[in-house]
Structures are given as structure tokens and as C-alpha cells.
Amino acid sequence: MDELKGKAIEIENLAEYQKDSVVSREIIKKEIGTVTIFAFDKGQGLSEHSAPYDAMVQIVDGVGEITISGNKNIVKKGELIIMPANEPHALFANEPFKMILTMIRSEK
Numbered sequence: 417m418d419e420l421k422g423k424a425i426e427i428e429n430l431a432e433y434q435k436d437s438v439v440s441r442e443i444i445k446k447e448i449g450t451v452t453i454f455a456f457d458k459g460q461g462l463s464e465h466s467a468p469y470d471a472m473v474q475i476v477d478g479v480g481e482i483t484i485s486g487n488k489n490i491v492k493k494g495e496l497i498i499m500p501a502n503e504p505h506a507l508f509a510n511e512p513f514k515m516i517l518t519m520i521r522s523e524k
Contacts, residue, residue: 427476431455433512438462449520456480456515461508471499471519478513482506 420430420443431441431453438460444451453476464483473482474496482489482497484505491497493513499505507515 427453427516428514431514433457433514436460448522449518452517452519454515454517456507456509456513458509458512462506464504464506466502466504467499467519468501469519469521470501471517473497473499473507474516474518476514476516478509478511480513480515481508481510483508 430443431439433439433455435457436459437457439455440452442450442452455477461481473480473491475491475493477493479490479492482491482499482505484497484499485503489497
């Protein structure tokens with residue numbers, strides 16, 4: 417992560433697509449939270465789960481399908497969505513997409 421500090425970086429180049437895979441790379445990891453970039457190949461996803469904190473997803477390439485408490489959202493490059501704390505959510509790639517997940521571990 418130190419190699420990323422203090423210089424401009426092409427966001428889309430931080431994680432590369434891999435066939436039939438989900439690739440993730442933490443770019444900031446602190447006790448209070450993390451910033452992680454993901455690359456989802458077509459047909460891949462994350463099964464339904466919940467987290468005790470709000471999480472923000474920003475799409476940096478392609479289009480992602482994000483379901484929150486049973487409501488399907490289509491989120492495309494340049495858009496973001498906030499996944500509320502303690503609500504079940506899942507992600508699916510109908511086509512390849514990349515996203516940045518920002519999680520701040522705070523209840524206030």
C-alpha cells in the first residue's frame with residue numbers, strides 16, 4: 417500500500433479482471449476502516465451478507481447489480497450507492513465491473 421501514497425494513480429488499474437474470479441486489493445487499511453478495490457468477472461459476485469456499519473460502493477468500470485434488503489439496484493460507472501448497516505446486501509456481475517468499497521467502522 418505504501419507504493420500508492422503520494423502519487424496520482426489510474427483507479428481502474430489497481431485491480432485487473434481475472435477469468436471467473438473476484439479480485440480484491442486493499443488500498444487503505446486502518447483500524448477505523450478500509451478502502452478496497454474489487455474487479456468482478458462476468459457471472460461473479462458476493463453472496464448476501466450484512467455488516468455492522470454503512471458501506472459506500474463506487475463503480476469505476478462497467479455496471480454492477482447490488483441488492484439491498486431485496487431491492488435490486490443497477491449501479492454504473494461514475495455512480496455510487498450506500499449500503500446501510502445491518503441490512504442484507506449482495507453483489508452480482510451481469511458484466512465485468514470494478515468498484516471501490518469504503519467501510520468506516522464507526523457507529524456515530
